[in-house]
Amino acid sequence: MLLDKIKKMAPVNIRLNPFGAVILTICIACGIIYNFGLLNWFQKEERICMKELLSVSIELARRGGRKVLEVREKNALTAKVKGFTKEGAAELKTLGDMESHRAILYGMAKAFPGLKVISEEHETKPVDFHNIEDTAKQREDVNKEIKSDQRIPLNQIVVWIDPLDATQEYTEDLRQYVTTMVCVAVNGDPTIGVIHSPFDDQTYWAWVSYGHSSNLKPLEKVQLSNEKPTQIIVSRSHPGKVVDVIKKAFGENTVVVEAGGAGYKALNVVKGLSNAYVHTTAIKKWDICAGNAILNALNGKMTTLNGDYIDYSSKDNVQNDKGLLATMQYHYHYLEHLEPLAKQLEKKT
Structure with a gap:
């Protein structure tokens, strides 16, 4: 026993009482735990299932897209200028932007409390999450294309939301350019991407190293040629x-x-x-x-x-x-x- 050896090694004029022996044993154990990186025994970090996060991201991009579509069909855009670019172009915000923002942001917050989410739009009104629709964390298309999973610490994930991309074109009724987008970054790397086109109801998604939607195909390698214009x-x-x-x-x-x-x-x-x-x-x-x-x-x-x-x-x-x-x-x-x-x-x- 380690404790017996320690007692034998101690000078004859030093005696370990039972309380001191317990304290010494605890100190040795803590040293071993520290040196072998087992501090997670004491502090369990929250992890996110990435396959579930992908499924939720797809569903919320589509949900935001439905809001964008509804506002456009009702012609209730209420467009406002929220700022200007350095080049002087107006940056617009519409009701479609805000309705999609609420659908995606609040849906994500309810599905994954504590997850860091960054959206293009902002709102200061309090929200009652009892009124926010639940989001399914399983999708048939994801289960078909993705065969494995990964769990990532919550603090390593940032979700980026563009609730309505191409707002200028949205106000001009150039519908083909309009999308809703959700992106999951892990340690700063773009890892999951979802782009939903609400006016033709097409959703494109991919998870780096794990798979992608069936409507995306890798391109075959082609040779650079001066004959075909870039x-x-x-x-x-x-x-x-x-x-x-x-x-x-x-x-x-x-x-x-x-x-x-x-x-x-x-x-x-x-x-x-x-x-x-x-x-x-x-x-x-x-x-x-x-x-x-x-x-x-x-x-x-x-x-x-x-x-x-x-x-x-x-x-x-x-x-x-x-x-x-x-x-x-x-x-x-x-x-x-x-x-x-x-x-x-x-x-x-």
Whole structure:
């Protein structure tokens, strides 16, 4: 026995009484626990089932989409200007934004209390969670495509919500660009992405390393060719001088498509309709997180124009000022051509 050995080693003029022996044993045990990292015996951390979080994210993106659809069909938008971009473009907020925000944010808070959620919209009114609809944590489509699961500590997860992407286009009734988006970041990495298109009732989702919705397909590798012009998709509401820059970088034959909604543009690249999505002005992280996760899950990439991955861990930094490039293939080829633009943006920041 360890205690007997300690007693034998003690000088003859020192005697351990029973109380002292107990204290010594406790100290030794605590030292072993500390050294072997077993402190979780005393402090159990809460963990989230990621498969359940994926299912809830899909359902809530769809629920928010129904609110967006209802408001548009009733023509009850009540659009207001909530601010302006650095370039002077108005940033709008509608009833559709707020109804979707409430549906997604409160639904997520009820399903996973304590989960950190960051939304584009804000509201200070108190909410009665008894009036919030419960959200099922199991979905047939998820169970069909995802065969395994993972449990992640609650404090490592941040959920980003864009309750209505392409609000400008929403007010113009350009419905094809409008989406609702939910993204789950783990330790800052975009891990689960959900993009729902309410006006054609299509939902695209992916979980990095685990699977994706059946309407998403990985692209086959194709060789770069000068014969087929490069097609690049950019923002129609915040184009800046990006069209001229792209033509200069990739040649006058480059096809530049202007479209609304960061979610729409990310999906355009994922589907192989455009070779790249380029953005040169400031953009919020709730606009791009879901698309980033879906790109990652299907072996694509999204970075700043200087090649850095985007960190989604903090609510204190919700904006990316270093431009954006999203591709499914040949990402560094496009980065190289856009290097002069990246240097210009670096000087501005």
